[in-house]
Structures are given as C-alpha cells and as structure tokens.
Amino acid sequence: GENVEQHPSTLSVQEGDSAVIKCTYSDSASNYFPWYKQELGKRPQLIIDIRSNVGEKKDQRIAVTLNKTAKHFSLHITETQPEDSAVYFCAAPREYGNKLVFGAGTILRVKS
Amino acid sequence: AAGVIQSPRHLIKEKRETATLKCYPIPRHDTVYWYQQGPGQDPQFLISFYEKMQSDKGSIPDRFSAQQFSDYHSELNMSSLELGDSALYFCASSLGGSEQFFGPGTRLTVL
Numbered sequence: 001g002e003n004v005e006q007h008p009s010t011l012s013v014q015e016g017d018s019a020v021i022k023c024t025y026s027d028s029a030s031n032y033f034p035w036y037k038q039e040l041g042k043r044p045q046l047i048i049d050i051r052s053n054v055g056e057k058k059d060q061r062i063a064v065t066l067n068k069t070a071k072h073f074s075l076h077i078t079e080t081q082p083e084d085s086a087v088y089f090c091a092a093p094r095e096y097g098n099k100l101v102f103g104a105g106t107i108l109r110v111k112s
Numbered sequence: 113a114a115g116v117i118q119s120p121r122h123l124i125k126e127k128r129e130t131a132t133l134k135c136y137p138i139p140r141h142d143t144v145y146w147y148q149q150g151p152g153q154d155p156q157f158l159i160s161f162y163e164k165m166q167s168d169k170g171s172i173p174d175r176f177s178a179q180q181f182s183d184y185h186s187e188l189n190m191s192s193l194e195l196g197d198s199a200l201y202f203c204a205s206s207l208g209g210s211e212q213f214f215g216p217g218t219r220l221t222v223l
Contacts, residue, residue, distance in 0.1 A: 099168050102156075
C-alpha cells in the first residue's frame with residue numbers, strides 16, 4: 001500500500017519568511033496529492049492539491065510542486081502570517097477519490 | 113455553502129458501551145469516508161462508501177461497523193468500547209472521486 005513520509009515534523013519561521021514542507025510517497029501509480037491544514041481540535045481543511053499531470057500549482061501565497069520521477073511533492077508558503085500556524089498534512093491516495101493516506105504532519109509556528 | 117455535518121460533536125461513553133456516530137455528507141456527494149485521529153496523530157482511514165455500497169476498508173476494528181443509507185447519510189457503530197477508541201472521528205465526503213471535504217468531527221471519550 002501507499003506510504004507517505006513528511007518532513008519536517010516541526011517548523012518555526014519568522015513572520016514574513018517562507019515555509020517549505022516536503023513529502024515523499026511510495027506508490028508510483030498515485031496521481032493526486034492534496035494538502036490539508038488543521039488547527040487544534042478542528043477539521044482538516046483542503047488548502048491546495050495537485051494532479052500528476054502538472055508540476056506546479058499556485059494559489060496566492062501557497063504553492064505545491066510535484067516531482068513524479070523522484071516521488072516527492074512540496075508545499076510552499078510565502079510571506080507567512082501568524083494565522084498560518086497550524087498542523088499541515090500531505091496525503092497521497094492510491095487513486096483520485098480513494099482513501100487518503102496522510103503524512104505524519106508538520107507543526108508550523110509563525111512567530112510575530 | 114453546505115458542509116459535512118456530524119453528530120454528536122462530543123460523546124462520552126464508558127468502557128464496553130456502544131456508540132453511534134452520524135455523518136451527513138455535502139448534498140449530491142456520492143462518497144463518504146470515515147477517519148479516526150488520535151491525539152497528535154494523522155487521520156487514519158477506517159472505511160468508505162460509494163453510492164451506499166462499501167467501497168474500501170482500512171484499519172477498522174471488527175467491533176466497528178458502518179453503513180450508508182438511502183439518503184446518503186452514514187453511521188459508524190462502535191461496540192465494546194475500549195479506552196483506546198478515544199479519538200476524533202471525522203467523516204469526509206466527495207463527489208465522483210473529487211476532493212474530500214471533512215466534517216467538524218466527533219470527539220469520543222471513553223472512560
């Protein structure tokens with residue numbers, strides 16, 4: 001089955017700096033890669049996703065890059081703000097629409 | 113826009129009791145997923161339903177069962193509760209295999 005590894009487990013940045021979170025996956029057939037943001041005690045919220053037919057996708061301050069050859073994808077947050085502080089999870093379902101296999105999560109702290 | 117609804121939001125049970133969690137997916141969504149999230153952990157897939165039929169099964173204990181009804185709502189039934197079942201239980205829904213949107217979760221505490 002799919003295995004997803006996520007790094008780092010914690011990340012502290014100064015407000016305004018960039019943050020990068022990386023994930024690797026094991027199943028080369030995986031073709032959809034979402035990122036979720038979860039605040040303490042709340043639901044995971046989909047913030048951006050990418051399909052395997054593109055290498056990069058951007059939405060305002062958030063971008064995701066995908067390297068299918070190396071089987072890794074990354075979340076980039078620019079101009080970080082305190083409200084970006086949360087746990088971020090990457091996921092890689094076996095196929096689009098299948099169960100999500102999550103990474104272990106990254107605790108992002110943005111210091112003001 | 114309508115979101116996934118879960119009830120109850122909080123539930124406290126004793127060991128060996130039973131619990132039923134309910135999920136109402138986003139209208140017209142055809143797939144429901146159940147996830148369990150322990151403290152400080154990532155969500156773990158339990159089970160999913162597509163058009164009222166079980167479509168996939170994960171690490172769901174035999175003490176748990178689930179079903180999806182004709183109105184597309186789903187229920188997760190948990191029996192012989194153990195202390196280790198204490199967790200956040202999320203339901204998510206999607207349409208035609210698209211993005212999964214999560215409900216607010218049910219926090220189950222087993223004493």
